[in-house]
Amino acid sequence: MSLTFRHIIAASLCAAATLPLQAAEPLHPLSNPSLYEQQGYVSSIDTATGAMTINGKRYKGNANTVIFIVDKQGRLGKGRTLADIPPNTSVSFATSADGTVTQVLVGNGIMPMGQ
Numbered sequence: 001m002s003l004t005f006r007h008i009i010a011a012s013l014c015a016a017a018t019l020p021l022q023a024a025e026p027l028h029p030l031s032n033p034s035l036y037e038q039q040g041y042v043s044s045i046d047t048a049t050g051a052m053t054i055n056g057k058r059y060k061g062n063a064n065t066v067i068f069i070v071d072k073q074g075r076l077g078k079g080r081t082l083a084d085i086p087p088n089t090s091v092s093f094a095t096s097a098d099g100t101v102t103q104v105l106v107g108n109g110i111m112p113m114g115q
Contacts, residue, residue: 036092036105047083052101054091061101070107079106 040055050061067079079085085106092105 036094036103038095039090039092042085042087042089042091042106044087045082045085047081050082052082052085054093059093059095059099059101061104065101066103068103068105070105079104 038054040057043053043056045052045061050065052059052061061082063081065082067082067084069077069079069084071077085091085104089106091107093101094103096102
């Protein structure tokens with residue numbers, strides 16, 4: 001019985017040690033719309049450098065940028081790369097302290113608040 005108990009303790013410790021290594025799934029954009037406070041139109045994306053122009057201002061994205069895409073039927077899907085963002089489309093997005101785009105919602109899933 002003590003051998004079984006030792007195995008349970010060892011398995012629990014291994015599971016607890018690997019928990020921080022598992023990447024957290026990004027929040028669904030509609031579960032926390034305040035993440036997407038900035039809105040605009042993407043006019044160009046350079047996938048080689050990660051540079052994108054939104055409302056005439058240059059931003060930088062990278063492989064860690066989370067991309068959600070709302071299709072014409074209103075279904076939400078995940079984009080894999082910046083190349084999945086079509087030019088001349090509306091986006092809502094969030095940036096980090098250094099100005100890097102961390103999350104992008106392509107389409108009209110989040111509407112601006114009325115004034």
